[in-house]
Amino acid sequence: MxxxxxxxxxxxxxxxQKVQAAEDAWNSRDPARVCLAYTEDTEWRxxxxxxxxxxxxxxxxxxxxxKELDYRLRKSLWAFTGDRIAVRFEYEWHDAAGQWYRAYGNExxxxxxxxxxxxxxxxINDLAIAAEARKFL
Incomplete structure (x- = not known):
């Protein structure tokens, strides 16, 4: 199994540990690796x-x-119980034109x-930022 x-x-x-493992996997930007953390019948919004x-x-x-180039993510544990975990996160990325964004969210x-x-x-909510405002270098 x-x-x-x-x-x-x-x-x-x-x-x-679960939150850190998720952060590490998503920062790999490897869809084949990341999707293995989810059940075959996973449900997402x-x-x-x-x-x-x-x-x-x-x-x-x-x-x-x-689309989200040079993606870099930070997750933090918000709450947990039994088989559930809530996290807050921020990530930064830029588009092909060079515009940087910071996304804020909860999962x-x-x-x-x-x-x-x-x-x-x-x-998730996005905020356009200047390259100089980046946190995750």
Missing amino acids: EGRPPFPPFDLETAR NRDEFLNGRAEVKAFLERKWA NWEFAANGLMHKRYAS
Whole structure:
């Protein structure tokens, strides 16, 4: 059976580990790697997009990182209980024209017993920034 520790139920240490693992994976900008953290039948809401299944997640991430260049993310644990974790995050990226953005958001995660994420609900807002205002160099 495929799985990804740490497994629920989470305590403070394992919730922090899960958040750090997600940050590290997303900063790889490797859709094939990142999508393996989700169940085959994962359900997502990302902004105004609704995705179902690992294949849709992989295609979404390919589109995302083709557009969001030099993407760099920071996540922090907000809350956890049982098989759920809430995080807040910020990330920066630029478009093909060189305009930089910082995105702010929150995610709610629900995990299967094998440690793979079954549900991900993300609310995200973008702010155009000057290159000199970047935090994540």
